[in-house]
Amino acid sequence: MDKNSRFGKFAETLTAGLGDDYELRLDVQQEVKAHLEDSYIKHKKQGKTDSECIKLAIKSFGSSEQISSDLVAANRRRMKLHALTKLIIKAVIVPAAVILAVFLCVERFMVYKSAHIFNDSVSEYAFTQKQPNLNNFDTKTEKYIAYANYVTSAMDKYRDDLPRLTEILIKAEQLEPDNARYNYLLAGVMLKEATENPEFVDQRLLDQTVDEVIKGSAKPYYKRYARETLAARMKVYKDLNVEAKIAMIKVAAAANLPDIYWMRKLVEAFPFCSRLLSNHRNDQKATELLNSWLKILKGMNSDSFCLGDTLLISRLVNVDIPKAYKNLGCSRQAARTELFQELYNKTEKSIWPERKTVVSNKGRKHFGFLVETFLSEIGGASLLSTSDIAIERELEYTVLERYAVNALIIFFLFFMIISIVLSIFYRISKATVPAVLISSFKESIKILGIGVILPVTVYFIYSKLTNCGLREFGINHTKYIITGNFCLLTVTVITLTIALALKNIVRRCQDLGIVSDEINVSKRDWWLWGMLAALWLLTFMFTNDTFSIGTACLSGLLLLAFFVLLFLKIRRLSEKQNLIYCTIASSLVSVFAFAIILIACTVYPALEMREKHLIANDKLLIPGHSELPVFTRMEGDIVLKMKKRTDKVFAKLAKLQP
Amino acid sequence: MNYNPNLTRSMMEPLVLQLVAERKRYGYEIIRVVNERTNGAFEWKEGTLYPCLHRLEEEGLIRSAWEKAQTGRKRKYYGITRRGRAVLAEKSSEWSSFSTAVNAVLFSITGSTLPSGV
Structure with missing residues (x-):
């Protein structure tokens, strides 16, 4: 021996x-x-x-x-x-x-599931609609509120299934004969069907459309149960955690969204319809149609309760009805409607001086998500100023940051599971393998501090100064940049944590005689630091979506390559190497677990506190706190003031009636 | 002279503390230095040093770290902690007064002179 x-x-x-x-x-x-x-x-x-x-x-x-x-x-x-x-x-x-x-x-996102009890139309959560108790609104016709909500959902969901929409709306009108909403929506559906082929307009259907508008304009209410519908929806959110509050705000903000598209298309077609009717020598009907314009606006104003309504009214006020009257030879009505437009726009300017008009795509980068949501429906005409939407923008960004932190946690969980699997895989039968502990508390702090807290903090400070303050992200294109940055952040944090922990573990394994002393772990990993620094530098320099996604993909690929190489080596391992890999894998489990707990107990609550502060600190109104389901106080003020002032404009106009 | 093993073992902890207080040392080095300074009077079995070192480390009086020597070989070095220094000072003073007291009794009654070196 x-x-x-x-x-x-x-x-x-x-x-x-x-x-x-x-x-x-x-x-x-x-x-x-x-x-x-x-x-x-x-x-x-x-x-x-x-x-x-x-x-x-x-x-x-x-x-x-x-x-x-x-x-x-x-x-x-x-x-x-x-x-x-x-x-x-x-x-x-x-x-x-x-x-x-x-x-x-996982659990915190369940609130979005519950949001769909009322059959909301967001496609990602369609799975909840499979539940039988959630899918029978159309059979609950005795409940106006449920059916009104069902119509809202259907207007978006079946946008291209016109026969089905017609059927649903006829049923709705029978259920609520006082509400003009269903006549207008039905008219919108029929108009779309009649003008589907631009070369051949279905005159009969167009006549029916006009009849439906005129019929609706004679009714006392525009949408009588809309607020009650929204209130019932809001009751779904029992736990008022941050996600619930944000979901509530989003649902409230988008409450009337599906109607907006149809209403806008319908009213914007009034000049075209009147011209067509006039061509067919039906001037009387054409005049009746144009007369309904003011009635529609009046009804909309009296039932308006959110920014979407106000923005829609503002858009419809500026449809060129005076010109249509002039074409019919009705100069008096033309002058009257012109006066109305003038008074309305003057009122709007006095209340909302910062409101601007979008003139180019370049201007679009200053939108928040709320405005972006309305944009496609409103037709790109309305816009809030950057200061108006500063709070919602910060809230949205903070939420986005928290989702990035969620992704980071998921990645750490994934690597922890991989480490557990590898430690079992490499374990030699009956052999004892030590799960090495990080050598000291100071070293643990160093690993988690430099590996996790430092990059996360530096990035969040950087992004607060840049992305949050100067850049908008409501538009998908910008979201890609932010998502790319977050991916790179995740890769950086995981790579640094693994690199620092590995160094410590390998050194300890060398002390224990598991790993050969020939490996020099004391040398600095300049290549690793250099590579990460270069990726970040390039990301900061070229802030465009392609590059951002590119660097994120590149860093992700590097990480993937590392694991592929690791698995390829498995087959050729000796017993000694098995011991090394098993020790390292089982030792890394605790590092990942501590990293998850650290992030969950520091970064996550910090972001959540910021969100709560933004929502609760009198800066944002939560639906139910005021009589309006609005997003910001500014928005609430605008809706209320515009509603009152527009009523005054109507009253003034009534006095001028011949 | 062969000392009583119990006596030499009881002195092991203060001696080790003193040696690692001077500078960081590894186990074999401690044994070697003790042998040199006592001219081989203390015949410790080398292995008995390690339980002593581990006990002192567990009590927080010394701390250890693996380090590479100039020869390239790795050794576990022990260094004294702040608490260890306090205990060493206490033990030194205790030994000083104890030995004075013992000497006073042993050598004053018989009237003999103190042995050289005491």
Whole structure:
């Protein structure tokens, strides 16, 4: 038996009493072997033979039985502490990390599911509509509110299924004969059908459209149950957590969205319809149609309760009805409607001086998500100023940041699971493998501080100063840039954490004799730092979507390549290498678990607090806090003032009636 | 002279503390220095040092770290902590007064002179 085997066997016998604490056993074995080696060298220098040197080294070390029991007594508390730490990691930290990750990333999003009890039309959550109790609004015809909500959903969902929409709207009109909303919507549907082929307009259907508009304009209400419908919807959100509040705001903001498209298309077609009727020598009907314009606006104004309504009225006021009157030879009505437009626009300017008109695509980068939502329906004419939407913009961005943090947590969870799988995969049968603990508390702080907190903080500060303040992200194109940045942030955090933890673990494995000393872990990973810095620098320099997505994909690919290489190496591993990989994989589990807990307990609550502050600190109104389901106080003021002032305009106009 | 093993073992902790207080040392080095300074008077079995070192480390009096020596070999070095220094000072003072008291009794009653070096 050679020297190393003899010393190794002696050290093993000496440390047998240290039981299951494999890390401590290896540590003491290494120490004993180093001592025996020194002793061996001393005897060798005295000119003794190899065999004598080995014997003397072991002899002068002392009785293995006595020392073994003394070592156990000396390390009892440490062994208990190690066992307890590992038990806490296995039984508390890792499960807690999994529970936190699942809770934050899955459970908190359930609110969006509940939002669909009222059959909301957002396609991503269509799965909830499969539930039978959620899909029978059309059978609950005795409930006006439920049916009104169903119509809202249907107007968006069946936009291209005109026969179905016609059927639904006829049923709605029978249910609520006082509401003009269904006549107008039905007219909108019929108009679309009549003008589907621009070369051949279906005159009969167009006549029916006009009849339906005239019929609707004679009714006392525009949309009587809209507010009640929204109130019923809001009751769905029982837990008022941040997601619920944001979902409520979004639902409230978009409450009348599906109607807007149809109403706009219908009213904007009035001049065309009147011209067509006039061509067919039906001037009287054409005049009746144009007369309904003011009635529609009046009805809309009295039932308006959110910014969407106000924006729609503003758009419809500026349809060129005076010119249509002039074409029919009705100069008096033309003058009257012109006066109305003038008074309305003057009122709007006095209340909402910052309102601008979009003239080019370039201007679009100053939209918030709310305005973007309305934009396609309003037709790109209306816009809030940057200061108007500053709060909603920050809120949206903070929410987006929190989603990025969610993604980070999910990635850490993924890597933790991978590490657990790898540690099982590499485990040699019956062999004990130590899950190495990070050498000190200071080192743990260093790994998590530099690996997680530092890059996240630096990026959030940077983005608060740039993305949040100067850039808009409501538009998808900008969202891609932000998403790309977040992907790169995730890759950076994970790469740094793994690199720093690996360094520490490998160094410890070298102390324990698991990994060869030939690997130099002390050298700095300049290539890694350089690569990440270069990616970030390029991202900051070229802030366009293609580049941002490109760098994110590139960094993701590098990470993927790392794992592919790791799996390719699996087949060719020796037993010794298996031990190395198994030790590293099982040691990384606790690092990932701590990273998840750290993010979940620091970054996540900080962002959530900011959101709560934005929502609750009198800056944003929550639906139900005021009589209007509005997003911002400014928006509420505009809606209320415009409603009152527009009523005054109508009253003024009535006085001028001949 | 062969000392009583119990006596030499009881002195192990303060001696080790003193040696690692001077500078960081590894186990074999401690044994070697003790042998040199006592001219081989203390015949400790080398292995008995490690339970002592581990006990002191567990009590927070010393701390250890693996380091590479100039020869390229890795050794576990032990250094004293702040608490260890306080305990060392206490033990030194205790030993000083203890030995004075013992000497006073042993050597004043018999009237003999103190042995050289005491």
